[in-house]
Amino acid sequence: MAAIRILYVDDDDGIRRLASRALTRLGYDMTGAGSGAEGLERAGAERFDLIAIDHYMPGMDGLATLTALRARGDATPVVYVTGSDEGRIAVAALKAGAADYVVKTVGADFFDLLAASFATVLERAALEAGKAAAEAGLRASNARLEALLGEVNHRVANSLQVVSAMVRLQVSALADPQARGALEDTGRRIEAIAQVHRRLYSTGDVESVDMHEYLRALIDELGETLSSDVAPRRLRLVAEPIRLPTDRAVSLGVIVTELVTNSCKYAYPTGGGEVRVRLAEAGGHFELVVEDDGCGMAADAAPRGTGLGQKLIRAMAQSLQASFAYDQDHAGVRATLRAALA
Template sequence: MPRVLYIDDDEGLRLLTSRRLSRRGFEVETAADADSGVARLREGGFDLVAIDHYMPGKTGLDALAMIGALPSPPPVVYVTGSEETSVAVAALKAGATDYVVKTVGEDFFDLLASSFRQSLERQALVAAKDEAEQALRASNDRLAAMVKEANHRVANSLQILSAFVNIQASAVGSDEAKSALRDTQQRIAAIAQVHRRLYNSDDIATIDMAEYLLPLAEELEATWSTPKSPRKVSFLSDSVRLKTDRAISLGIIVTELVGNACKYAYRPDEAGEVRIRLLQEAPNFRLSVEDDGPGVDLGAKPQGTGVGTRLIRAMAQSLGADLDYGHGPGARICVTAAL
């Protein structure tokens, strides 16, 4: 049976309440004043407490404040003979779960027992809700840790794969094969960069594109630069966050466009610059990659295998993006898509 502490200065009512509520399924202990009642509560073992309002010394509101200061206070039903609304409001504001007006007869004990049951049920629901929330948070934490570990492993695997491609590139004799393998290596690096970002981020659903594309631009600059033909890859970005799959698509587009600019915009014996800009133009974002070369002839036959161009179009389609090949002294390719 639920254990209830009933605090009331009326000895006769305490005894009567104990008897009547025991018939209604409750085990009742009593206390004569606020101090002795709170001292008994500190010993623990009670599921609920009922407090009378008018008591000598400290009132029921004083006792309610003392109970609220306990480490794990039980629910409190406030009992009084007063029908003043202000008393009920004050008790509920102070933390009481319910309010019962003291009357003469069995109806009072029926009402008191009903209030006890409702308070206990409410407390059980709150406890179940808290337990479910704690379990959900623990589950989410475990899932986040597993996802971060998965991203770490994927990034490492892609790094190993990139190393295999590099070994293969050094073993082939054909310049065309070497170029194709180097392009493949850069595509792998673009994807691996995303997984490295996810591993080091608390947000595993989206990617900060500035944090992602800046190291990617630095890697591309190091890859395509030689002492005779240095390639400067500059990067400027607004604060833009994209979902992981969209970030990968955009990273591959950047990799292909920068690679094309480094290979075809400048002669093998001259320096050159490629500029990457990512701007937020709500509700869209706009990526532009530009160089100072001869520009893009859309009607001409691809200088390479054409795989890069097909990849750019495929990634743009996955983003639902528009491709714009600008005209000017150099090439300027813009990709516009929804955030």
């Protein structure tokens, strides 16, 4: 193992020689510099594990030398040496970037104190370097995992797109209106989930989804598939930029898809109409409201279709640990869901 290299900056030749002799016996590789300017020159030309700088030097004193070192980006640990026990000098040195300070005294005790300070500062520097390396490794690992998750989401979105295309092909081959409708509903449910995965791989955040952007894309997609010249539908979205974890975003997207689909199918049997979707945050919770001004729904009415949509809504609401209810006083249909953000 290579010896630890120390640069000792002090204008006193005798102190430098004594320090070099005492610390070399302890295994350090000592290099001396007789002035602040020489110390800066040596520090710039060679690599040292630690630099000791004396305070009282003619011309460029210790504080000026330390400041110049830090100004050029030299992060080598510095032990500041002063012949004065004035606290203000020690404080100034520590503020300027010194790792420790030692008060110079007459006798061998000074070199013992100096060696103890070196050992402490070097140990602390090694711990900090290890911590920095561990943090850098963790950041690199997280970046790799995020890239991997992004790729996974990309592939999942592509796979769901293929499934959706297969469903559409099957729809076009069916003559039974009920079977066609059921498959079209399935396609919309798949698209709601695919939209989440598209958001995840295209935004760089693989842990949460911006619900405003997600719902905007989802509502636009539903508007294209559920509206026609015969029965035009106006879908209106008002959503705050709430971020939800991925699994909660999927559940909410399925709920919105089912509620909007039901309103578009059944609210306006004689013509076009508007369906409104609102999402807002309130006190650690979010509230989703989907409503129309159509013919309404009786409290004890049987499902108009297979009933699968209502079962999905209840299942997704349960996964969100959400409260879900229909407003019986509203002229059309108004469904409200309230759940925690996380």
